[in-house]
Every structure is written in C-alpha cells, then in structure tokens.
Amino acid sequence: MSNEFPVPLDHIVQYIAYLSLKSLSYQTVKIRIAALSFFHKISNSIDHTKNFLVNKLLEGLRRSGKSKDTRAPITLPILTQLPRALVCICFSSYEAKLFHAAFTLAFFGFLRVGELALSINLEKPLIFTLTLSLVCPVNAMKAYLSVRPAASNILFCHSDCKPLTQYQFSSVLKKCLKFLNLPTQQFKSHSFRIGAASLASMKNIPPNVIQSWGRWKLDVYRGYIHIWIVGSSIVYWAQRRALSRPVGRNLGLEKYGVQIRWCGIRGMKWSQLLTRIQRDLRNFPYPQYLVIQLGSNDLVSRASGVLRWEMKLDLLSLSKLPNTTVVWSCILPRLFWYGARSQVAIDNVRKRTNREISSYILKLGGRVITQSDLSDKETGCYRFDGIHLSDIGNDIYLNALQGALESFLIKDIRKF
Numbered sequence: 281m282s283n284e285f286p287v288p289l290d291h292i293v294q295y296i297a298y299l300s301l302k303s304l305s306y307q308t309v310k311i312r313i314a315a316l317s318f319f320h321k322i323s324n325s326i327d328h329t330k331n332f333l334v335n336k337l338l339e340g341l342r343r344s345g346k347s348k349d350t351r352a353p354i355t356l357p358i359l360t361q362l363p364r365a366l367v368c369i370c371f372s373s374y375e376a377k378l379f380h381a382a383f384t385l386a387f388f389g390f391l392r393v394g395e396l397a398l399s400i401n402l403e404k405p406l407i408f409t410l411t412l413s414l415v416c417p418v419n420a421m422k423a424y425l426s427v428r429p430a431a432s433n434i435l436f437c438h439s440d441c442k443p444l445t446q447y448q449f450s451s452v453l454k455k456c457l458k459f460l461n462l463p464t465q466q467f468k469s470h471s472f473r474i475g476a477a478s479l480a481s482m483k484n485i486p487p488n489v490i491q492s493w494g495r496w497k498l499d500v501y502r503g504y505i506h507i508w509i510v511g512s513s514i515v516y517w518a519q520r521r522a523l524s525r526p527v528g529r530n531l532g533l534e535k536y537g538v539q540i541r542w543c544g545i546r547g548m549k550w551s552q553l554l555t556r557i558q559r560d561l562r563n564f565p566y567p568q569y570l571v572i573q574l575g576s577n578d579l580v581s582r583a584s585g586v587l588r589w590e591m592k593l594d595l596l597s598l599s600k601l602p603n604t605t606v607v608w609s610c611i612l613p614r615l616f617w618y619g620a621r622s623q624v625a626i627d628n629v630r631k632r633t634n635r636e637i638s639s640y641i642l643k644l645g646g647r648v649i650t651q652s653d654l655s656d657k658e659t660g661c662y663r664f665d666g667i668h669l670s671d672i673g674n675d676i677y678l679n680a681l682q683g684a685l686e687s688f689l690i691k692d693i694r695k696f
Contacts (some may be wrong), residue, residue, distance in 0.1 A: 285323075285325065286320055286323075286325040286326045286327070286328065287316065287320075287328065288328065289328040289331055289333065289334070292313070292316070292328055292329060292331075292334055293333060293334065293337060296309060296313070296334070296337045296338070296341070297337075299312065300341055306338070306341045306342040309338065309341055310338060313329050313334070313338065314329075316329055317329040317330070352466040352467050352471060352474075352565055352566045352602070352603055353471055353474040353475035353477075353478045353568075353603065354383075354387060354467065354471040354472045354474070354475040355475050355478070355479070355603050356415070356475075356479065357603075358457075358460070358462065358475075358602070358603065359383065359384065359387055359415050359472075359475070360415050361460050362380070362383055362453075362456050362460075363376070363380050363415075364460075365455075365456035365457075365459040365460050366379050366380055366452070366456060368459060369452070369455045369456060369459055370452070372439070373427075374427050374438075374439045375438070375439075377420075377423050377424045377427060378424055378428075378436060378437075378438065378444065379449075379452050380420050380423070380424070381417075381420045381421050381423070381424035381425075381436070382397075382436050382444060382449060383453070383472065384415050384416070384417040384420040384421075385417050385420070385421065386469075386472035386473070387415075387417070387472040387473075387475060387476050388417040388476065389417070389476075390473050390476045390477065390493050390494040390495070391472070391473065392469075392470065392473060393446050393449055393450070393469035393470065394446065397436065397443070397444050397445050397446040397448070397449050429441050446469065449469055450468065450469045453467065453469065454467075462602045463602060466565060466566060473494065476493075476494070477490055477494055477537065478505050478537060478568065480493065490537075505536060505537045505538045505539065505568050505689070506538075506539055506541065506564070506565050506566070506567045506568055507533075507538055507539070507540045507541070507567055507568065507569045507570075507571065507685060508540075508541045508543060508557075508560075508564075508567040508569070508570050508571065509540060509541070509542050509543065509544075509571040509573065509681070510543045510544075510553065510556065510557065510570065510571065510572055510573070510574065511543075511544055511545075511548065511571075511572060511573030511574045511609070512544065512545060512546065512547065512548040512549075512573070512574055512576065512577055513544065513545075513546040513547065513548075513668060514544070514573050514576070514612060514668075514669065514677070515542060515543065515544030515545075515573050516542075516544030516545065516546050517544070517668060517669060517674060518542075518544070518669075518674050518677055518678055518681070519542035519544055521671060521674035521675065521678060522542075522678055525675075525678065527682070529542065531678065531681060531682040531685065532682060533682070533685060533686060533689070536686070536689050536690070538685070538689070541564065541567070543556065543560065547577060548574060548577065549574075549577050549578050550574055550575055550577075550578050550582075550587065550590065550591060550594070551590075553572070553574060553594060554594055554597065554598075557570070557598065561601075566601060566602060566603055566604055567604055568603060568604065568605065569604070569605050569607055569647070569685065569688065570598060570601070570604050570605070570606050570607060571607040571609055571649070571681070571685075572595075572598075572606065572607065572608055572609060573609040575587070575591065575611045575633060575637075576611050576612065576614070576630075579611070579617070579620075579626055579629055579630055579633070580617055580618070580619045580620050580626060581619070584629045584632070584633065587633070588633055588636055588637065591633075591637055592637070592640050595608070595637070595640065595641060595644065595646075596644065599641075599644040599645065599646060605645070605646055605647060605688070606641060606644065606646040606647075607641075607646060607647040607648070607649060607684075607688070608637055608638060608641040608646060608647070608648050608649070609648075609649040609651060609681070610634040610638065610648070610649065610650050610651045611630050611633060611634055612651055612654055612669075612677075613627065613630065613654065613655060613656035614627075614656060614662075614666055614667050615656055615659060615662050615666030615667070616665075616666035616667070618667075627656070634650075638650075638695075642694055642695065646694075647684075647688050647693075647694055647695070647696070648694065648695045648696070649680060649681065649684040649696050650695065650696065651677065651680055653676050653679075653680055654669075654673060654676055654677060654680075658673075660672055660673075661673030661676060680696070683696060684696035
C-alpha cells in the first residue's frame with residue numbers, strides 16, 4: 281500500500297484484516313485504530329476510522345472470540361523454587377524478602393500485578409491458603425514486614441521507600457525463571473493468578489468460590505488447566521465422537537477448569553511426535569497434562585527394541601517440559617494387524633511395549649491409562665477393518681479417558 285495521508289478507507293480495512301490474521305486481540309486492534317484516529321484529528325484531516333464499515337469490522341472482531349491465552353501458570357513446585365533463585369539474583373536480603381512476599385501473596389491472594397505493584401489495601405485479608413503448601417504467604421509477609429521501612433505508606437516498597445513497580449515485579453520473575461532453567465516466554469506476572477485458579481480447581485473447590493476468591497465478574501478463570509491429547513487416528517476419531525456426546529469435547533471436565541486440545545493425526549507414527557509438539561508449543565499454552573496415544577502404527581514396521589528405546593528417549597525429553605505431566609495411554613489391541621507375520625507375536629510385542637513404557641513413565645513422575653476395558657475379544661468395539669474403534673468402542677475409550685483425567689486431577693493417583 282502507498283503512504284497516503286489521510287489514510288484511505290480501504291487501507292484501514294485491509295490493516296484491520298491484517299491485524300486479525302496476526303491473532304491480535306480486539307482491544308489491541310481498537311487501540312491502534314484509536315491512535316490512527318488521533319493523528320488524523322490533530323492534523324485536521326478526514327478521519328475514516330469512524331466509518332460505518334470500520335466500526336462493523338471492529339464489532340465483528342470483538343465477537344469473533346478472545347485471542348489465545350498463551351500464559352502458563354506458576355505452580356506450587358515452581359513457587360517453592362523461587363526463594364532459592366531470589367537469594368542468588370537479588371542484591372540484598374531485603375530485596376529477596378520483598379519479592380518473596382510479593383510472589384507468594386500474588387499466588388495465594390489470586391492477585392493481579394496492579395494490585396501489588398501500584399496500590400493495595402493493607403486491611404485486605406488473605407483470601408486463599410493451603411496448609412499442604414511448602415510456601416507460606418503469612419511467614420513470607422512476616423519476614424518482609426520485619427525489615428520493611430516504617431516510614432513508607434506503601435505495602436511493597438524498596439529499602440529507600442520507593443514503591444515496587446510492575447516492571448520490577450515482572451523483570452525479577454523472569455530472572456528467577458531463567459535461573460531455574462525454565463522457559464520465560466509464557467510465564468507472565470498474571471501466571472501467579474492463573475496458577476492459583478488452576479490449583480483451586482484441582483483441589484475440587486466449587487467454581488463459584490473460585491470466582492469469588494479471584495474477584496472475577498465472569499467465569500473467565502475457566503480453561504486455565506490445559507490438557508493435550510496427542511496421537512494417531514484413535515485420537516482423531518475419539519475427538520469426533522466426543523463432539524457428538526452430551527459432555528462434549530472437554531469430556532465434562534469444565535467444572536475443574538479444564539480445556540482439552542485434541543491433536544489426532546491419521547496414520548501418525550512415533551517419529552512425528554516431538555516435531556508436532558515442539559511446533560504446537562510455539563502457538564499454545566503449555567499443557568498441565570500431555571496424553572500420548574501413539575505407537576500402534578510402528579509395531580509392525582519397526583524393530584521392537586529400537587522402537588522402545590526411541591520412545592523412552594522422547595518421553596524423557598517431554599518429561600522435562602515445565603509444569604507438564606506426561607500421560608501414557610496404552611497401545612490398544614486390534615482384531616487384525618496388517619503386514620504382521622504372526623498376529624499373536626505382534627500382540628505380544630504390544631503388551632511388552634505397554635509394560636515397559638508404563639513402568640518407565642511412572643519412574644519419570646508421569647501417569648498411565650491402561651485402557652483395560654478394551655479387548656480384541658470384544659469384536660463389537662471395532663469397525664469392519666479390525667483397527668479403528670466403533671461408536672461403542674470410542675465411547676468406552678472416552679469414558680476411560682474421562683475417568684482417568686478426573687482421577688489425576690482430584691485424587692492424584694498415578695495409574696488408572
């Protein structure tokens with residue numbers, strides 16, 4: 281487009297379309313158009329940003345939905361490591377106590393950074409505590425208040441009485457995460473609030489209570505627990521079946537704040553797993569649970585020992601993702617293994633692979649879904665090809681997924 285001023289209407293329309301394709305939120309686009317409008321007004325030029333078409337485009341963008349939330353939650357394990365990092369990166373013990381108190385209060389108080397760094401009511405009570413936590417916000421606040429300058433009328437301030445700023449809060453958090461060898465891109469100041477809501481959901485605290493604690497007007501806290509289900513055609517067809525069931529694509533787990541992302545690729549093999557996940561991690565929030573349903577398409581064509589060795593290496597790599605629990609969903613039986621010299625032998629390979637990978641993933645701190653309700657003796661669970669699940673088989677599979685994920689969330693069991 282040419283550099284014309286005042287900016288023609290069609291240029292503004294194309295600019296809004298471009299920003300929409302870049303996945304910018306409605307509020308961001310609105311601010312940019314407002315800035316453009318301001319420059320037209322101060323130059324006493326024709327302002328096309330108020331045109332009916334522009335207003336309708338902005339209205340459509342607002343209704344099209346929210347932009348993807350890529351912020352990851354600060355969890356209790358991460359929160360417990362922050363004090364160790366603060367001691368090393370802060371230039372004084374006072375600063376370490378200041379940020380330790382601010383971080384813990386942000387988590388247990390469901391606080392926005394603006395409620396900490398700009399102003400805060402000293403009489404506002406702590407609204408969320410957990411006796412099981414290794415990080416106590418009360419003790420952190422006591423330690424900080426014991427050294428805080430008495431002359432300051434601001435709760436969180438430096439030793440020279442200057443207030444703690446949002447920039448400082450975010451900057452020190454980023455340095456702590458970098459010190460702990462954690463990725464910094466998806467952790468923001470709001471991650472404490474997200475982490476608190478996620479933990480409350482997993483502790484089976486009623487949604488209306490979480491909404492009250494977080495002072496949310498709407499249930500925007502929902503969807504803070506992300507679960508990915510990655511695999512081959514088993515996952516692909518299970519997702520399609522889930523959409524037709526009353527509980528929907530999230531398997532009825534919305535009450536725990538769960539959002540499930542299905543990634544089923546027909547014909548997918550194990551070698552494609554890491555590449556696919558690495559690509560998706562650049563565009564979506566890190567999952568709290570990563571369910572893997574894969575390997576059946578490799579059993580006939582790959583040497584079993586080499587395949588299991590490759591699986592273990594990749595699972596070890598995935599287990600190091602921050603704030604992510606890897607879940608192994610056992611390879612399902614088939615009525616017929618195409619290309620196999622012996623149906624019995626290949627099924628024995630499947631069973632051995634399930635045993636070894638299940639044992640290995642548990643050692644890594646992961647979870648296992650045995651899928652024991654599906655059997656090759658129940659022919660009604662399979663389609664005519666003997667490979668893919670029928671509607672009945674998919675229902676059994678989805679019920680097992682739902683039960684397992686719910687148990688992992690609220691009972692903390694390791695094998696379902």
